[in-house]
Amino acid sequence: MAQRPEHTTRLIADVEQELSILLRRARSAQMLLARRVHPEIDAAGYALISQIELGTASGGAGVRASDVSLALGLDKSTVSRGITQLERLGLIERIGDPDDGRARLLRLTATGADRYNAMRAQRQASFRAILDRWDTKELTDLGRLLGRLNADLSWPDSSQ
């Protein structure tokens, strides 16, 4: 930790810049991915349907709109508009909460799940085709370093 200064500052700034580029690209890729799920949804609708899918993938009956809102950091009104749109497109549906008769849960419809899974399979195939050209050492290093970064980045609001 002693001989740090300038050189390290530069390395940290490089990592920061590459992460900004990655996050920006991921954000703009969401537009394309959203359109693959349904031509009428945008990046916000994509974030919403992904979060609902994530919340039920672990076996739950559905997710509460308030939890979706919290996880995505979006206003309740924005989430509410998005839910109405996804429902109108037949991608998600509201069901009764088995644990609370008055509450409603959100889940993907069969159509929504089919479309979401098809988009995800396509996204994974493209991603794997790219990383398949990397050698074992690089893949191992990237996985390990991202794992460490995720462990270190304990953002206080992180829901995961």
Add this chain to the structure above:
Amino acid sequence: MAQRPEHTTRLIADVEQELSILLRRARSAQMLLARRVHPEIDAAGYALISQIELGTASGGAGVRASDVSLALGLDKSTVSRGITQLERLGLIERIGDPDDGRARLLRLTATGADRYNAMRAQRQASFRAILDRWDTKELTDLGRLLGRLNADLSWPDSSQ
């Protein structure tokens, strides 16, 4: 490329999972960052103000709403509502386009820029404090591998 199969598939799946975690965390961190810019804006407002800031940081007078919409993959109506909100909060303003008298450009107000810069400085300081505990080799490797990933991920819709 010959002795790939299972082991490599596993390594690629690990990288993919770590990236998913990273993107999810980044998305939920945006809620906190948004609130730091202004208590009334959400993750969508944050994405919007960041994009406007990015578009003018390179020296432009301002950005067009349609370009913001395109870059973020958000519906024009979603962007339009967000712009109205940011304007009402005094964080952004509309100015005439010097190159096209009929067009309007968006830019941060002095207050918007101050608040945005304060949030960014705080975000960078937290990020740097974390990476400052990494050794030189790890920082170099992470920067290089993310750089390669960004170069390889030439998502067709990427605006950067």
